[in-house]
Each structure stands twice: as structure tokens, then as C-alpha cells.
Amino acid sequence: EGPEQPSNASIAAMAKEHGLEYAYLPVVSGAITPEQVVEMAKLLKSMPQPILAFCRSGARSTFLYQLALQNS
Structure with missing residues (x-):
């Protein structure tokens, strides 16, 4: 994302520390x-709920999210 946001690695570590499942699916705006x-549709079906x-x-x-729901 950007320098003002947490890194993928730091989010993954925090999720693991708290027993949460984590997936990284970066997307570019407009692309x-x-x-x-x-992949998002698969994650919505396979990850524990709720999903953030x-x-x-x-x-x-x-x-x-909307595209993945339409694709399901």
C-alpha cells in the first residue's frame, strides 16, 4: 500500500499471534x-467468518468483494 500503512508481514504476524487466519490479495485500483x-470468491468461501x-x-x-459475490 503505502509507507503510512502496516506491511503485509506485520499484519500476518499480528494475525498469527491472535490465532486468526490471514490471506494477502493485493489489487490495483482500476486494474x-x-x-x-x-481468488477472492474462493477466500470468501474458505476463510472463517467474519472476514475483514x-x-x-x-x-x-x-x-x-462485490465482484467476487457476483462471480460465486
Whole structure:
């Protein structure tokens, strides 16, 4: 993401420390691929609920989530 946000490694470590499952699926605004949509749909089905997906503004996460739901 950016220098002001936590790194993938730090989030993964914190999730592990707290017994949470973690997946990393980076997407670029305006360039979400069909493969990323399929992967998100798989994660939505396989990960424990509730799921937290986030990005800086929430727009990419929300858009990817909506696409994944439509693809399911």
C-alpha cells in the first residue's frame, strides 16, 4: 500500500499471534483481474467468518468483494 500503512508481514504476524487466519490479495485500483475476483470468491468461501478486507479508502476492497459475490 503505502509507507503510512502496516506491511503485509506485520499484519500476518499480528494475525498469527491472535490465532486468526490471514490471506494477502493485493489489487490495483482500476486494474482488478478476473483471477483476483476468482481468488477472492474462493477466500470468501474458505476463510472463517467474519472476514475483514481492507485497503486505504475501502473502495478497492468493496469493489473486489462485490465482484467476487457476483462471480460465486
